[in-house]
Amino acid sequence: MLKVLSTRDPGGLDRWPAGWHGDGRESSVPPAAIIVNRTRIRDLGRFRRRCGQAAEAGGWEPWFLETSRDDGGLEQARAAVAAGARLVFAAGGDGTVRACAHAVAGTGVPLAILPRGTANLAAHALGVPLRWRDALATGFGGRERRVDLAVADGLYFVAMAGMGLDAAVVGATPGLLKHGLGWPAYAAAGIARLPGRPHVFTVRLDGGEPLTRRARSVVVGNAGLLPGGFALLPDARLDDEVLDLGILAPADPLGWGLVAHRVLTRSRRDDRHLERHRARRVEIEADTELPRQVDGEVIAPGRSLTVTLCPGALLVRVPAR
Numbered sequence: 001m002l003k004v005l006s007t008r009d010p011g012g013l014d015r016w017p018a019g020w021h022g023d024g025r026e027s028s029v030p031p032a033a034i035i036v037n038r039t040r041i042r043d044l045g046r047f048r049r050r051c052g053q054a055a056e057a058g059g060w061e062p063w064f065l066e067t068s069r070d071d072g073g074l075e076q077a078r079a080a081v082a083a084g085a086r087l088v089f090a091a092g093g094d095g096t097v098r099a100c101a102h103a104v105a106g107t108g109v110p111l112a113i114l115p116r117g118t119a120n121l122a123a124h125a126l127g128v129p130l131r132w133r134d135a136l137a138t139g140f141g142g143r144e145r146r147v148d149l150a151v152a153d154g155l156y157f158v159a160m161a162g163m164g165l166d167a168a169v170v171g172a173t174p175g176l177l178k179h180g181l182g183w184p185a186y187a188a189a190g191i192a193r194l195p196g197r198p199h200v201f202t203v204r205l206d207g208g209e210p211l212t213r214r215a216r217s218v219v220v221g222n223a224g225l226l227p228g229g230f231a232l233l234p235d236a237r238l239d240d241e242v243l244d245l246g247i248l249a250p251a252d253p254l255g256w257g258l259v260a261h262r263v264l265t266r267s268r269r270d271d272r273h274l275e276r277h278r279a280r281r282v283e284i285e286a287d288t289e290l291p292r293q294v295d296g297e298v299i300a301p302g303r304s305l306t307v308t309l310c311p312g313a314l315l316v317r318v319p320a321r
Contacts, residue, residue: 029059029060029061030059030060030061030086030087031060031061031062031063031080031083031084031085031086031087032055032060032061032062032063032085032086032087032088032089032112032139032140033062033063033064033065033076033077033080033081033085033087033088033089034051034062034063034064034065034089034091034114035065035066035067035073035076035077035080035088035089035090035091035092035096035099035100036064036065036066036067036091036092037066037067037072037073037091037092037093037095037096037116038066038067039092040091040092040093040096040116040117041091041116047091047132048062048064050132050133050136051064051089051136054133054136054137054140055140057140058140058141060087060140063080063083063085065077065079065080067092067096067099071099072092072095072096072098072099072297073090073092073096073099073100073103074099074100074102074103075103076103077090077099077100077102077103077104078103081103081104081107081109085109086109087109087110087112087139087140087317088100088103088104088109088110088111088112089111089112089113089114089139090111090112090113090114091114091116091132092114092116092117093115093116093117093118093119093120093296094117094119094120094121094122094158094159094295094296094297095117095295095296095297096117097111097113097117097122097123097158097295098122098155098156098157098158098294098295098297101122101149101156101157101158101314102155102156104314104315105149105156105310105313105314106313108315109315110144110315110316110317111314111315111316111317112135112138112139112140112142112316112317113126113128113135113139113316113317114132114135114136114139115128115130115132115135116132117296118227118296119226119227119228119296121158121159121160121223121225121226121227121295121296122158122159122223122295123135124223124225124229125158125159125223125224125225125238126145126147126238126316126318127318127319128317128318128319129319138317138318138319138320139317141320142317142318142319142320143317143318143319143320144315144316144317144318145239145315145316145317145318146239146312146314146315146316147238147239147312147314147315147316148222148238148239148240148241148309148310148311148312148313148314149222149309149310149313149314150220150222150243150307150308150309150310151307151308151309151310152220152294152305152306152307153299153302153305153306155294155299156310157222157294157295158222158223158238158295158314159221159222159223159225159295159296160219160220160221160222160223160224160225160295161219161220161292161293161294161295161305161307162217162218162219162220162292162293162305163217163218163284163286163290163291163292163293163302163305164199164201164215164216164217164218164248164286164290164291165193165196165216165217165248166217166219166248166293167217167290167291167292167293167298168193168290168291169193170291170293170296170297170298171291171293171298194250194253194256196216198214198215198216198249198251199214199215199216199286199287199288199290200212200213200214200286200287201213201214201215201218201247201284201285201286201287202284202285202286203218203245203247203277203282203283203284203285204282204283205245205277205278205279205281205282206279206280206281207281211247211277213247213249213275214249215247215248215249216248216249216250217247217248218245218246218247218248218284218305219232219233219245219246219248220243220244220245220246220282220284220305220307221233221236221243221244221245221246222236222238222243222244222309223236223237223238224236224244224246226263230263230264231263231266232246232263233245233246233276234266234267234268235268235276235278239312241280241309241311241312242278242279242280242309243278243279243280243281243282243307243309244276244277244278245276245277245278245279245282246274246275246276247274247275247276247277248273248274249272249273249274249275250273250274255273256273258271258273258274259273259274262274280308280309281306281307281308281309282306282307282308283304283305283306284304284305284306284307285303285304286303286304287303288303289301289302289303290302290303292305
C-alpha cells in the first residue's frame with residue numbers, strides 16, 4: 001500500500017500513533033519515511049511509484065513527506081520517527097541530508113540517502129550510488145554503518161562547514177546554475193572570487209594554543225570532499241572520531257595553482273598555501289564578519305564558528321559490499 005503524507009495536511013502524519021496506518025489497523029510492515037525535496041525531483045509521480053515498488057520488494061511501507069521553504073526536512077523526519085518510522089530516506093541534496101541526519105541522530109533509526117543535489121558530498125563520502133534507483137536498493141537492502149556527526153554552532157552536519165571564501169562561493173552560486181550545471185557551477189562562481197584580500201583567523205584546536213593565520217578561508221570537515229569529489233582533506237573519514245581542518249591562504253594565481261594540484265592529486269603536503277590539522281573541537285575567530293556555510297547551506301555571517309564532534313551519532317545505510 002503506497003501512502004502519501006504531508007505534515008501540512010491536517011490528516012497527516014502528526015496525528016498518527018506510532019506503528020499504525022491511521023485507520024485502526026496495526027502495521028506488520030515496517031514503515032520507511034521518504035523525505036522529499038520537491039525542487040530536486042522532476043517527475044514526482046514517477047519517483048513515488050519507483051520508491052513504492054522498491055519499498056514493497058524490500059518489505060517496507062513507504063511514507064512520503066515533502067520539505068518546505070521553511071523546513072528542509074528536520075521536522076518532517078522528526079515527525080516520522082515519532083510516528084514509528086524504522087528507516088528515513090533523505091531525497092535531495094546535502095541540505096536535506098543534513099536536516100534528516102539531525103533528526104535521526106542518536107535515535108537508532110538509520111538514514112538512507114537518495115542523492116539529488118548539486119554536490120552530494122555525503123553520498124560521495126559514504127559510497128552511496130548517485131543513480132537514485134541504485135541508491136534505493138542501497139537504502140532498502142544495504143548494510144548499516146555507524147558514522148560521526150559534527151555540530152557547527154548548534155547545527156548538525158555530515159560533510160563540511162566553513163567561513164570565508166568557501167561560504168562566499170556557496171552564497172554566490174545561482175540556484176538555476178546549480179540545477180543546470182551541477183557541481184561545476186561552484187567552480188564557475190569560485191574562479192571569479194579567487195582575487196581578494198585575506199583575513200586574519202585565529203584557530204584553537206582542542207583548547208590548545210591559538211594559531212593565527214592570514215587566510216582566505218577556514219574549513220572543518222567530517223568528510224573531506226569538495227564538490228566534484230575532489231579531496232581537500234584526504235585524511236578525513238566519517239568514522240575516525242576526529243575532525244579535519246583546512247586553512248587556505250593562497251595569495252596569487254600561483255598559490256591557487258599549487259592548492260589545486262594538491263587537491264587533484266590528493267597530496268598530503270602542507271605549506272603556507274594550504275595547511276591541515278586534526279582535532280575534536282575547533283574554534284575559529286576572524287577579524288571581521290564573514291560568510292559562513294554548513295553542508296552547502298549559507299548561515300548568518302559571523303566572526304566566529306565553533307565545531308565539535310559527536311562520535312558515532314548516526315547510523316547510515318551503505319552498499320552491502
